[in-house]
Amino acid sequence: MAIRSRTLAAVALAVFASSGLAQDSSDDWDATVDAERRLTAAELEFNNGLGIAVRCVGGRYDALIGGLPPAGEGVETRVLTLRFGEASPVEQRWNTTRNPNLAVSELPAPFARALRQGGALQVMLPGAGEGGRNLRYVLDLPPSSAAIDRTLEACDRPLVDPRDAEIQPLDGSPPAGIEWETPPRPEFPARNRYESGFAVMSCLTRPDGRLRDCVIESEHPIDGGFGQATVDSAENARVRNAADRSAALPVRRIIYRTNFRNGVVGADIYIAPSSRLRRQN
Secondary structure, three states: OEEOOOHHHHHHHOOOOOOOOEEEOOOOOEEEEEOOOOEEEEEEEEOOOOEEEEEEEOOEEEEEEEOOOOOOOOOOEEEEEEEEOOOOOEEEEEEEOOOOOOEEEOOHHHHHHHHOOOEEEEEEEOOOOHHHOOEEEEEEEOOOOOHHHHHHHHOOOOOOOHHHHHOOOOOOOOOOOEEEEEOOOOOOOOOOOOOEEEEEEEEEEOOOOOEEEEEEEEEEOOOOOHHHHHHHHHHHOEEEEOOOOOOOOOOOEEEEEEEEEOOEEOOOEEEOEOOOOEEEO
16 A cells, blocks of 8 residues: 655655655645756655655656665666566566665656556565565555656656557567677766766667667666767667678667766667667677
8 A cells, every 4th residue: 555655755766855846645646846857756655665756857757666675785787577467477677776775667668657557566576585585565556647647748758658568578588680780889978977877778770770769768867968878879879680681670679778887888788679688798
């Protein structure tokens, strides 16, 4: 059951704590709008200590889960298994932050759209329980008739996107028939106050392997400039048909991630149809 509390927002997320914000605590999710910060957010905290928030900040969209057991030192990502209602469980990679109890979604808009309907949500963390057992949270989500929609609309994200059905479980299998020819090589954002960050971007492929219609799915920190750096590098990136490198490439939607660490761009770039990710070494 959800409880009305500002703990997640004011302490864990630290985005709703300023005065003068427009807030709504009706039967919908708790909503916050701060025009000065260009912030529109919806959040809930549950009586088991877990909290969920989705937000649009300055045109960037993200989703967060707070109150989790702390991630291990040096761990950059963690796997969460999510199950909405009676649907099949889906493994997703979420990202850690400087707050070890907080996780950030790589694909926040599809997650937010799934939350809109309300109902049962199970969140399972493999090996995070006592003695290495799986830790499971069972949540009863109220439907959101307005609050989550506002966050999506503020970032020009659709309320319904049929491409969400393409997202498959993270099972480690390689993408079928596609590989990098020229991987994107973003530059670390200049004058960045953050030592590390990441960006996840989706694009459509052209027959010649170039990328088009690229969209920043997520980035963290949200004001670090990592998303724009990834967009800028996509112009020179190329993919190719893995089975026949001379053949034209069919139009595909791919999703890839770039990590930035300590002033340089890491080599761990991922490429995938939907969310089925493979590390490119």
